[in-house]
Amino acid sequence: MENNVPRHVAIILDGNGRWAKKRGLKRSLGHKAGFENLKELTEYIFKKGVKILSVFAFSTENFKRDKEEVDYLMDLLVNRFKELESKNVKVVFSGVRDGLRSDVKDAIDKLEKDTMDNKDFILNICFNFGGRIDIINSAKKIAEDYKNGILDLDLLDEEKYKEYLYNSIPDIDLLIRTSGEIRISNFMLYQLAYAEMYFTDVLFPDFNYKEFDKALDDYNKRDRRFGNAK
Ligand code: IPE
Numbered sequence: 290m291e292n293n294v295p296r297h298v299a300i301i302l303d304g305n306g307r308w309a310k311k312r313g314l315k316r317s318l319g320h321k322a323g324f325e326n327l328k329e330l331t332e333y334i335f336k337k338g339v340k341i342l343s344v345f346a347f348s349t350e351n352f353k354r355d356k357e358e359v360d361y362l363m364d365l366l367v368n369r370f371k372e373l374e375s376k377n378v379k380v381v382f383s384g385v386r387d388g389l390r391s392d393v394k395d396a397i398d399k400l401e402k403d404t405m406d407n408k409d410f411i412l413n414i415c416f417n418f419g420g421r422i423d424i425i426n427s428a429k430k431i432a433e434d435y436k437n438g439i440l441d442l443d444l445l446d447e448e449k450y451k452e453y454l455y456n457s458i459p460d461i462d463l464l465i466r467t468s469g470e471i472r473i474s475n476f477m478l479y480q481l482a483y484a485e486m487y488f489t490d491v492l493f494p495d496f497n498y499k500e501f502d503k504a505l506d507d508y509n510k511r512d513r514r515f516g517n518a519k
């Protein structure tokens with residue numbers, strides 16, 4: 290059977306801290322290794338024909354971590370995320386901008402601006418992202434548009450609603466979470482409605498292209514019914 294490539298893959302990249310701990314290293318070195326892996330993996334995933342890749346890089350809840358770790362992750366974005374730029378890939382960020390450091394906001398703006406004309410692929414980086422806050426913000430925007438006469442509520446259906454979420458990102462076909470945790474952790478709640486889910490014990494810095502191919506093989510064995518009878 291011809292392998293089917295999912296259009297939209299989402300990854301909850303988890304396990305950087307444990308990867309470092311196993312080696313007696315600081316957590317930040319786990320994040321560094323995770324980033325190096327993300328760079329290679331992103332390239333591979335688009336080469337495979339996936340059109341949209343969403344990655345969960347920092348959750349709204351991750352601000353609960355020690356300042357040193359949070360600062361490291363912010364610095365990583367400022368200093369290194371531009372390395373994720375590649376030909377034909379439009380980079381967008383989903384998440385709360387308010388409250389981020391100004392150099393972080395500047396780096397986000399620059400990456401989005403530098404890649405905005407790229408058309409073939411979308412790399413959606415979920416940073417300071419929470420699925421619930423995304424839904425709440427969309428409800429507020431809907432109320433506003435309704436009040437201003439821009440939105441006819443009769444036209445608000447499941448497709449239209451997506452336009453109100455960060456970057457109007459479409460449904461996720463395949464969700465991958467590394468490191469053995471079997472939960473969503475407030476990721477893209479709306480777009481996950483009919484996603485196939487793949488959980489693996491592999492820690493993110495070790496989740497290489499071979500591991501991704503395993504996830505793809507698994508995806509291709511699934512029977513996506515969307516509520517239909519078999
Ligand atoms: C994922 O790795 C990266 C972020 C959440 C920023 P973790 O930092 O959560 O790694 P573990 O779960 O502690 O191993």
Ligand code: IPE
Pocket residue numbers: 301302303304345346347348351470472474
């Ligand atoms: C989820 O990972 C968030 C990201 C991958 C950015 P966490 O490691 O923060 O999730 P929990 O706390 O184990 O649920």
Ligand code: MG
Pocket residue numbers: 303304305
């Ligand atoms: Mg974790």
